[in-house]
Amino acid sequence: MRYALSRKMPTARQWLAGLCLFVTAWLYGVAVQAADILLTGAEESPGVQSFVQALSELRPTDRVHFQPLASLPAPGKLPSSLRLILLDLPSLDWRMQDSQGPATLVLRISRLQARQRFGTTQPSHLSLLWSDPPLSRQLQLIRRILPQAQRVGVLFDQHSEFLLKELQSAANPLNLHIVPQRWDNTHDNRPLQTVLKNSDVLLGLDDPDLYNPRTAKNLLLSSYARQLALVGPNVSFVRAGSLASTYSDQSDWLTVLDELLDHPPTAWPRSLYPGRFKVSSNAQVARSLGIEPMNEASVAAELAEGERHP
């Protein structure tokens, strides 16, 4: 039937419609290709430079450039055709002065930081790209590398408490049981001991009040003393002694950004977890806990496959 239809000669009306579509698409394409992408942050560190460089190489037709925050006017004074990418929290604060201004992607912001800044409402003119690994992905990682674990201990404080509900709902379909434990004073080890006693694995939330260089030693030594693995919260912790974590590095983010920038800003999501990620694990810790050495790439591939076809 379709075949027969396509064999018909198109009418003039159809020709016109087709032409319009093509021109629109071409114009759009030109507009996108010619996009002016401005990245900003408080300072231009070597890391920032290499990222800007990599992004400009990825989008040769766009004008990708960095301007330090101090040199920028108020956001509303910037041309609206600009694509603005914020690289740190000071630049976010600057952007929040003005609800007007160019379409904005916010990088390197965690759920916790957004919550502290915006409360429960998210600003409509920003696209927040989350830096912390998605909870469901971390739980999937636990399921994959510690299939026998059922009770997932989670330490939280007043800042990270809001994540628990989401965590619970992500855990339910995986038959994981979340064991939440408030830890307001990190000098007091009792809550940590309690959660370790009642859990099969500890999942670290990206909450710098709880997981920081001051607490790392205590957290890792205490959980290891009970032969319990810590999963997450980030790749630095894996290097320090956490068993594993998912994470997205610069190359992942470049791919994600590249895809977003291909779309008109109106199509940008209000918030997004990167679809591109890797898995990092600590082989020595795994060995000491009697866990098979894992192939990080294939675990990441399995998790990604699971996310595409849940």
Place this chain on the structure above:
Amino acid sequence: MFSGTPSSRSSLLLALLFSPMLLADDLFLDSEALPRILTATRLKQSPAEIPGSMTVLDSELINASGARDISELLRLVPGMMVGNISGNQSVVNYHGTNASEARRMQVLIDGRSVYRAGLATVDWSDIPVAMEDIERIEVFRGPNTVSYGANALMAVVNIITRNPADSHGTRLKITRGQRGINDFYASQGTGWSGGDLRLSLSGQEDDGFDSDRTGADYRDSRRLNRFSLAVSQMLSDNQSVDWQLNAKDGTNQRPYTYRPVFSGITAAGNNSDVVAKDYAGSVRWNLDINPDHSLYVQGSAQHWDRQQTWRACDAEVSFSPQLTQLWQLNPNYTEQLARNITRFIGPGAAPGTPTEMALANQVLDQWRNGASRTLCGDIDQSARESRYDLELQDTLSLSDSLRLVSGLNYRYDRADSETYFNGTLDDTTWRAFGQLEWRAGEHWLLQGGAMFENTQLIGSSLTPRFAVNYLINPRHSLRAVYSEAIRSPDMFENNVNWSYQVTNLRPSAYGQTSARYFVKTRGPGDLDQEHMRSRELGYNGFFPEWGLALDVKLFYDEITGMISEPLRNNQFIASNANDSRFRGTETQLDWRLSAIDRLRLTYAFVDAEASNPLDQQFTARNSGSAGWLRDWGQGWNSALFYYGDNALNGYRFERVDTRIAKNIPLGKAQLQLAAVLQQRLDHEPTTFVDNNYDERRVMYFSAELEF
């Protein structure tokens, strides 16, 4: 992203090598400097990689057992023989040997060896550590002088106390029950920036066994108090100091056991109680030079004070200078004379050398002239022993597959006892040790090492140890272990100079109120070390899908040059003339059936053969334990344990322990009420004929408040 999947090992290696660089360059990876904490030097071997057999008694098990004594806990270790000399004297030995002395095990508390400096025994009841302060007990079943030093001949019991950082808050506990059980525990833990502290006070009281073989009240109760302070302090990112102070003071009742040598003596003392004080202090400095290299230096000082003064009665002739002289010439002849003196009164001295006969006749004359009268005096069998120990241990991870642990140890032991050593005796020990762990590929783990020890009193020795673990996968392994170990004879065995200076004599002996008892025993002074050769084949596995951990081993151990004479003061002549061998099998199974049920089984079959029958006494051919722990929800927990030995020193032992506990939250505090019921299933004495209870059942209750 997923392109190129090199083998996991090489990618891991690359990640380890390059991750710091990546972190520095990548805008999206946390740039916060976090040091490597679980480093190659800090990580321990997984159960499958351990070069031997290990039993770990974790805090859940310790708590659930309801045990009031460390020695009782060791019933959960397969092959461990646990008995009692009296209510306040436990005897614990792995696989066996002599029932009245256990001298062949290394016992450590946080790395500090607690067997006595002079007498090489462990006074389990006097160890200055409360059960509530114990985090876990690791028992290495088999010789391991390479890792644990001298005396680790048959096994090593490593008691690890709770980290001060994990002991914050207040704990108060009281225990009351039948058989005079009356214990308390109080601790306070606090933390500050970079440091933590735990202070605990505890006490223990009970009546011991109820009656001796005659049915009379058995004098073996105990009363003790302990003090313990543990502090850990971070000095910098890579340095920390842990220090501890421990003290114990208490009284252990002992029945009056002196039997007069001479006939017709009816007067007697009523006890030989011991005031036992233990003091210990240790400091440990930990330094992480880099993630692949760490070391610690630990220094400790310990003091054991056993004050045992009691009144004994015998005939005046016991203090005769002629009898003393005769004993030195011929102890056998003298003992015959003394024990049967009335038979020689008429016919005169038994045949012997002219000197012996002359002396014997003089003694008989004294007897006839009134030296047969009863004298009572104070016997002081006190001993003070001290140990100073300094150890350096270095752990170096040479590569991902090669790790070296090496160290040096210096120890100074001193014993001071008028009765045992006629003054003071000391000994110095130097030790060097090294152990290499090599992962030869994914499946093979080879570990080998040696220890060189030199003691001033005994001489030097070198003991090697080798183990091969074949890792079927990281959770299952087969192992073959060969190890040698030595035990240097203790000061008592080798250098005893045993005699009693009796004071406060009433009436006076030969005009003196203080005189020396005629029996004098001297150690040979030239004893050699005991040698142990141990062979072991084993399997260790963990099935995560069932939560099941299993360990099985077959062993064949031989001790040669064994010193097996009992420590008695009549003609104690120690020698290296004996040997014994132990062979058999052991199994332990720990099964977490579900989140709320845990099942634990141990079984040991030990076949002992010894040239001295005394060394076969303390081996139960079949022994084991079974435990079931359950969390019933709503704060209710229960534990049920069975312990059994078919014959220990000839007596069967079977007991079922039940513990039921209820946790009650009281605001921020937690109250735990627990009841323990122990039911003996047999009708036999415990280990020795004098150890009897009136009832086969005992109950005690505890209440613990934590806030």
